[in-house]
Amino acid sequence: MGIIDWLNTNSGAIIGIAIVVLVGVIGYYTYLTWRLLKANNTPEVAISLRCHETHVSLVMLCVENIGTGAARNLRFVTKPSSIPCLDIPFEKIGFLKGGIAFFEPGRKIEQFLVNVIDKYDELKQIPLEITVKYKDVVDREHERTFHLDFSENEGFSHIGRPPLFEIAEATKKLQEDVNSIATGTRKPVILTEPVFEHRIRRHTDFLESRISQYPRNIQEKILQKVDFLIQDQDREIREKSQKDETETDANAS
Template identity: 55%
Template sequence: MGIIDWLNTNSGVIIGIATVVLVGITGIYVYLTWRLLKANNTPEIAISLRPHEAHIHCVMLCIENIGRGAARDIQFQTDLSFKPDGERALEEVGFLKNGIDYLGPKEKIEHFLVSVIGKLDKLKETPLEIGVTYTDSVDLKRRHKRAFRLDFGEDEGFATIGRSPLFEIAKATQEIQKDLRHVTTGFHKPIILTEPLSKHHLGSHVNALEIRVDQFPHEIQQEILQELDAVVSKREQEIQEKERNQKTETVSN
């Protein structure tokens, strides 16, 4: 009876304490719900340098939203006069100069930046610094700020095994088309050579090299052509020098 009497006497105090505890629990629940909602709607912009899947010497500038919410009004701060390849400035990269209006969760933008062939040592001396600000869908007035220091030497020594999956898919598709053509026609079309076999093999090799070169960006194609022109010129000089030496020996004899 003593406990019951004590409860009856102090019922108001007990109810007050229980109310305070309940309010505290409700407040914690509301706070955790708000944190969860915020986490599910908070974007996270990441900027990185990545090698191209098929051509690892081509460096891609990657802008990616790794968060769970959409990023809006993305603006970049960097030295737009910086020229990674010595020719084109960053101001020619549209989204770096004008920004990005919207980038959804897990979406990314990749832009070819530079080929490191013959330029890696120089590029490693000047890391690329990019700052980014953006808003989210929950609080449009608050701007998130991030800063990135991109080192061109991070992927030095990077190598891949095999070819790009996209390249293998394209190659397999060509083989399937070829097989279907053979099935529909019922026979393989005969190949009739109108030139010497050695010349035919040389032409096929040249065509194959041309196809491989066409897969590169325009800047890389120009570099390859310049290197090829230098090799051809060197061979021509060697042949001319050899012919002159032979003529000199003939005259001497």
């Protein structure tokens, strides 16, 4: 009876405490819901320098929205405002000059900047800073600054060929085959040199094209290794020739 009497006496206080606890729980879950909605509608604009998919010597400026919300009224500031050795100056790039009105999640823009062949040593000495300001769907202002370095892709190379390139090559080959079947003709391939020499020449041209895509310092390293390999092969051939001559003289005597 004592407990019941105590509850009856303090029922008002107990109800008040329960209401406070309930309000606290509701407030906490409201806060979590707000955080979740905010995370699902927050844009995240990223800026980077990347190599072209098929030509690693071509550097692209990449701007993409990796967040979950749309970004509006993007504005860009570059420091320095201009780099003379770029093939496409900053002031001629539309979105850097005029901004972007709406940038939805997952969207990516790639803009060619420069072919680093013969320019790499100069470019890697130039610090590049790009600041982007933008608003989200509730007009909150965001600002991010990216410090970019042209040397960060040094030594980069592709293994194999990109899927789009493979599809284009396969489509071209299929078109040629269909045209040959439709017309009943096929262009003959006439070699003016031995097959082995033709294969060697094609392989040499391919290697030369691959090497030309690298910066000059990487090209020099590759050529040094090739020279070393050739010298090593020449030495082995001379040693083998001398050994054969020695064995021939020994057998003759």
